[in-house]
Amino acid sequence: MLPGGYSEFFSSLRAFLPPSRLLHDELSRLAYGTDASFYRLIPNLVVKVVSEEEIIRVLAESCRLRLPVTFRAAGTSLSGQSLSDSVLIVLAGAWKRYRINEDASRITLQPGVVGAHANVYLAPYRKKIGPDPASINSAMIGGYRRKQRQRHVLRHGAEQLQDDCLDEDHLR
Amino acid sequence: MRIIFGDGSVLDTGDPESRERFAGTHGKLLGRIAEIAGRTKSNGTLASRIRDKYRMKNTTGYSLNALVDFDDPVEIIEHLMIGSEGTLGFIAEVTYNTVPDLPCKATALILFHDIEAACGAVPALKSCSVDAAELMDRASLRSVEGKEGMPEYLSGLGESVAALLVEARASDPSGLAARVEEIRRALDRFPKVRPLEFTGIPAEYEKLWNIRKGLFPSVGAVRRTGTTVIIEDVAFPLPRLAEASLDLRNLFVRHGYGDAILFGHALEGNLHFVFKQDFNVPSEVGRYGDFIDELTAMVVRKYDGSLKAEHGTGRNMAPFVELEWGAEAYALMKEIKSVFDPENLLNPGVVINDDPGAHLRNLKPLPAAHEIIDKCIECGFCEVQCPSKDLTLTPRQRIVVYREMSRLTASGESSGRLAALGGAYRYEGVETCATDGLCSTACPVGIDTGKMIKHIRWRETGRLPHAVARAFAGNMSAVTAAVSAMLSVVGVSHALLGTSLMRRAALALRGISGNRIPLWNEYMPRGAGRIPPSRGIGGMPSGKVVYFPSCINRAMGASRDYDEEVGLAHKTVALLEKAGYEVLFPENLRDLCCGMAFDSKGFREEGAMKADELNRALREVSNDGELPVYVDMSPCLYRMKETLDRRLRLYEPIEFMLAFFPERLKFRKLPETVAIHTTCSSAKMGLSSRFRDLAEMCAERVVVPDGVGCCGWAGDRGFTFPELNASALAGLRSGIPGECSGGYSTSRTCEIGLSLHSGLSYKSIVYLVDRCTTPGVTA
Ligand SMILES: Cc1cc2nc3c(=O)[nH]c(=O)nc-3n(C[C@H](O)[C@H](O)[C@H](O)COP(=O)(O)OP(=O)(O)OC[C@H]3O[C@@H](n4cnc5c(N)ncnc54)[C@H](O)[C@@H]3O)c2cc1C
Ligand code: SF4
Ligand code: SF4
Numbered sequence: 001m002l003p004g005g006y007s008e009f010f011s012s013l014r015a016f017l018p019p020s021r022l023l024h025d026e027l028s029r030l031a032y033g034t035d036a037s038f039y040r041l042i043p044n045l046v047v048k049v050v051s052e053e054e055i056i057r058v059l060a061e062s063c064r065l066r067l068p069v070t071f072r073a074a075g076t077s078l079s080g081q082s083l084s085d086s087v088l089i090v091l092a093g094a095w096k097r098y099r100i101n102e103d104a105s106r107i108t109l110q111p112g113v114v115g116a117h118a119n120v121y122l123a124p125y126r127k128k129i130g131p132d133p134a135s136i137n138s139a140m141i142g143g144y145r146r147k148q149r150q151r152h153v154l155r156h157g158a159e160q161l162q163d164d165c166l167d168e169d170h171l172r
Numbered sequence: 173m174r175i176i177f178g179d180g181s182v183l184d185t186g187d188p189e190s191r192e193r194f195a196g197t198h199g200k201l202l203g204r205i206a207e208i209a210g211r212t213k214s215n216g217t218l219a220s221r222i223r224d225k226y227r228m229k230n231t232t233g234y235s236l237n238a239l240v241d242f243d244d245p246v247e248i249i250e251h252l253m254i255g256s257e258g259t260l261g262f263i264a265e266v267t268y269n270t271v272p273d274l275p276c277k278a279t280a281l282i283l284f285h286d287i288e289a290a291c292g293a294v295p296a297l298k299s300c301s302v303d304a305a306e307l308m309d310r311a312s313l314r315s316v317e318g319k320e321g322m323p324e325y326l327s328g329l330g331e332s333v334a335a336l337l338v339e340a341r342a343s344d345p346s347g348l349a350a351r352v353e354e355i356r357r358a359l360d361r362f363p364k365v366r367p368l369e370f371t372g373i374p375a376e377y378e379k380l381w382n383i384r385k386g387l388f389p390s391v392g393a394v395r396r397t398g399t400t401v402i403i404e405d406v407a408f409p410l411p412r413l414a415e416a417s418l419d420l421r422n423l424f425v426r427h428g429y430g431d432a433i434l435f436g437h438a439l440e441g442n443l444h445f446v447f448k449q450d451f452n453v454p455s456e457v458g459r460y461g462d463f464i465d466e467l468t469a470m471v472v473r474k475y476d477g478s479l480k481a482e483h484g485t486g487r488n489m490a491p492f493v494e495l496e497w498g499a500e501a502y503a504l505m506k507e508i509k510s511v512f513d514p515e516n517l518l519n520p521g522v523v524i525n526d527d528p529g530a531h532l533r534n535l536k537p538l539p540a541a542h543e544i545i546d547k548c549i550e551c552g553f554c555e556v557q558c559p560s561k562d563l564t565l566t567p568r569q570r571i572v573v574y575r576e577m578s579r580l581t582a583s584g585e586s587s588g589r590l591a592a593l594g595g596a597y598r599y600e601g602v603e604t605c606a607t608d609g610l611c612s613t614a615c616p617v618g619i620d621t622g623k624m625i626k627h628i629r630w631r632e633t634g635r636l637p638h639a640v641a642r643a644f645a646g647n648m649s650a651v652t653a654a655v656s657a658m659l660s661v662v663g664v665s666h667a668l669l670g671t672s673l674m675r676r677a678a679l680a681l682r683g684i685s686g687n688r689i690p691l692w693n694e695y696m697p698r699g700a701g702r703i704p705p706s707r708g709i710g711g712m713p714s715g716k717v718v719y720f721p722s723c724i725n726r727a728m729g730a731s732r733d734y735d736e737e738v739g740l741a742h743k744t745v746a747l748l749e750k751a752g753y754e755v756l757f758p759e760n761l762r763d764l765c766c767g768m769a770f771d772s773k774g775f776r777e778e779g780a781m782k783a784d785e786l787n788r789a790l791r792e793v794s795n796d797g798e799l800p801v802y803v804d805m806s807p808c809l810y811r812m813k814e815t816l817d818r819r820l821r822l823y824e825p826i827e828f829m830l831a832f833f834p835e836r837l838k839f840r841k842l843p844e845t846v847a848i849h850t851t852c853s854s855a856k857m858g859l860s861s862r863f864r865d866l867a868e869m870c871a872e873r874v875v876v877p878d879g880v881g882c883c884g885w886a887g888d889r890g891f892t893f894p895e896l897n898a899s900a901l902a903g904l905r906s907g908i909p910g911e912c913s914g915g916y917s918t919s920r921t922c923e924i925g926l927s928l929h930s931g932l933s934y935k936s937i938v939y940l941v942d943r944c945t946t947p948g949v950t951a
Contacts, residue, residue: 109266119273
């Protein structure tokens with residue numbers, strides 16, 4: 001059934017994950033072999049993780065067995081970066097917690113929060129997060145990748161200041 | 173930022189304790205990062221190369237700026253993680269600095285004679301306080317012209333015209349006016365095709381932004397079945413943007429991509445272009461390969477630009493990272509990868525890839541499968557909407573699997589795999605789709621995957637069930653009476669046996685029946701009594717309304733959790749009469765039904781037959797649309813709007829009450845917190861925010877629980893596949909504050925599932941409106 005080291009990997013994950021979150025049937029593997037790019041890779045195993053404890057244990061096992069893993073948030077990326085022909089680790093419907101600090105100058109987000117939802121949480125404070133991809137209604141924080149250049153604001157002068165405030169991640 | 177590394181270790185960069193612990197266990201890693209950074213900083217040419225590169229928007233390779241901007245290795249790691257695409261570690265939490273969301277906005281579509289002129293105006297714009305400047309070439313504008321909601325003047329534009337869509341924002345109107353004036357002055361000297369005109373009216377600027385939003389999908393929607401759409405994402409130095417855009421256009425033509433559209437974020441010199449591509453034949457793959465080779469060479473050699481400005485390197489640009497950055501910087505990236513992931517186990521092949529042809533491998537087939545979904549670009553936008561996403565499949569996955577089954581069927585290869593997929597698809601794809609169509613609201617090409625699933629069900633329905641369905645369809649009155657009687661019996665048993673006993677009895681029954689007897693739950697209604705004839709009480713009625721109580725509400729009465737014993741149909745009549753209406757019913761009401769229950773299960777003909785009957789009855793009683801028709805279930809109303817005569821003036825409860833009640837009833841806010849649930853049908857009709865408006869007229873506080881979309885009840889799937897409803901509403905209970913007095917919606921069946929999974933009693937909004945209104949007028 002499962003090739004090579006995947007069978008052992010599967011058994012060790014079964015110790016703490018229910019079978020409904022360890023998918024390796026033909027249909028599931030195909031279904032998760034797609035992101036928004038024009039590439040396809042079919043994973044041997046799809047693992048749905050809902051907590052930090054789980055991901056830590058999953059990574060410890062994949063590392064021990066030397067199995068490659070890929071993370072998947074919303075799978076809307078366009079360059080083929082959320083695909084795997086080995087183990088696909090999916091942020092299954094969880095990882096949605098957030099906190100906003102007192103003056104709403106900062107928001108702390110788990111990677112499963114959808115970008116637009118973060119802005120909904122911030123709306124009462126008349127704030128939002130910096131990045132604004134066209135995929136904001138679907139893409140999740142885990143998949144956000146805009147580079148931040150805040151420091152460059154200081155280094156390259158006033159002209160860039162404006163640009164950065166509008167466009168770049170304001171990562172603390 | 174909280175990071176989990178490939179070995180399972182944790183680093184929380186904002187937590188001193190975690191940093192200390194990490195330094196203890198991973199001192200060597202921190203040391204190597206510090207060493208690499210030190211080496212980079214002291215290499216003057218490399219350091220300034222890195223700084224130069226980040227003057228432009230760039231997501232090719234790793235964020236090397238971390239090495240030159242920071243000294244503390246933990247800070248360096250934090251910034252290397254951004255844009256690392258899961259190749260260095262897992263991000264478990266991240267803190268963003270927020271930016272102000274400025275409420276006042278104004279937008280202008282500025283038309284220039286050609287793309288050079290448009291690009292030429294960008295540096296002037298950049299010196300202003302401008303929030304966005306989106307460049308669109310003529311091909312872009314053409315791709316959306318003539319479509320619904322697009323400005324008419326697009327159609328008459330000259331052949332070379334190009335546009336900048338400019339937006340300014342401010343915290344107050346006077347600030348906005350100043351910014352608009354600043355932009356106007358800065359652009360004064362540039363010749364334009366039409367006079368510069370800003371609009372601050374939301375409906376108008378949304379229309380303008382829809383031009384921009386429609387671009388990518390427009391190519392997806394017109395491509396030939398079997399081909400894919402590709403979007404590229406390059407950046408050039410701003411002063412050379414005009415020149416670069418002309419070079420790109422020439423390149424497209426040379427490689428046979430003449431119909432590509434070009435647009436982008438002009439302020440950052442970031443250009444996107446979208447084109448159709450066939451990957452089914454080797455020569456086409458070769459053409460794409462040649463095109464990319466020339467593109468990358470031009471962007472890098474001629475302009476020293478970025479190959480991926482925002483979409484990330486992925487597999488697509490991994491073979492070209494070295495070309496863009498040079499050997500020295502690329503070696504640095506490989507070294508960084510090896511420090512974090514020495515065995516190349518984290519997303520191998522992404523960002524760093526030694527295969528020069530990696531971008532041409534593992535190409536995804538997009539075979540013709542079903543005309544409803546053939547335009548799907550597999551973008552995944554629909555997934556967040558889907559009630560079955562955590563239980564079985566998402567809409568995108570339903571399409572992906574269906575495509576593969578079609579491909580296997582057509583090619584005849586691997587019948588074993590086809591059988592395995594087909595067998596699993598029955599439940600995962602077909603049975604557990606709620607066919608609510610909410611996926612279509614998020615889809616850039618408007619695909620309703622539920623429609624395809626209904627089509628599959630229709631094809632699969634055998635002869636026997638058709639006979640049964642037809643018998644049902646012809647005897648609606650007997651069916652509603654039987655359901656009503658059955659529910660009455662169930663209701664009596666519930667009263668006698670109590671909730672937990674009933675649930676156990678129902679579970680047992682369902683097991684014996686092979687899951688065919690619907691699962692009972694305590695929120696199920698009792699049978700409804702007969703609909704009373706309208707008496708026109710309460711003074712002189714002023715105006716008439718036709719009321720069509722859906723078959724569901726005719727059969728289902730109040731359930732035990734209702735605090736009143738009155739079923740919805742009775743309640744609705746009373747409320748309409750309170751509002752001064754004389755209420756009329758269509759002839760033969762007992763036999764009428766919108767036909768959805770048949771259609772959604774694949775019984776199309778029977779569904780059409782019922783729709784036809786209803787159409788005739790409603791035309792008659794409403795005088796061919798003279799009188800408004802009130803329908804008490806949103807899903808039925810939605811279907812009726814699709815299937816019945818356009819002359820009929822059909823109203824959903826929310827629409828009707830907002831349109832007519834304020835002048836007929838006096839609303840008084842109740843001192844309560846209420847939860848509302850917008851049904852999929854209401855959402856598809858754009859009524860989500862209007863539902864909130866209505867509820868806010870009735871209660872002091874209105875909550876809309878987070879992240880709850882379609883409830884997954886799906887007419888009656890909640891009875892037969894209760895796990896779909898449970899999965900869709902898993903987050904509901906935690907989203908409802910304790911002080912909530914009740915939940916309100918506009919679909920009886922959805923309300924059963926909502927009550928079950930929240931523990932709060934959900935009923936029709938009619939009950940709330942009735943409680944908070946008295947005859948009179950709302951000021
Ligand atoms: C129509 C369309 C328009 C788009 N427009 C834009 C745009 O305007 N701007 C833009 O920048 N992008 C755009 N994108 C691309 C894409 O939507 C974004 O890049 C988005 O940020 C990806 O988010 P995701 O949740 O889908 O991530 P995914 O695709 O799931 O993942 C993206 C990458 O992040 C990694 N990852 C996911 N979660 C984690 C984690 N917790 N820790 C570490 N790594 C993780 C994955 O392994 C993968 O490499 C567009 C895409 C589409 C389909
Ligand atoms: S159906 Fe879903 S994946 Fe396909 S194009 Fe529409 S939103 Fe994208
Ligand atoms: S119709 Fe509903 S359940 Fe079916 S795919 Fe679309 S959103 Fe999902």
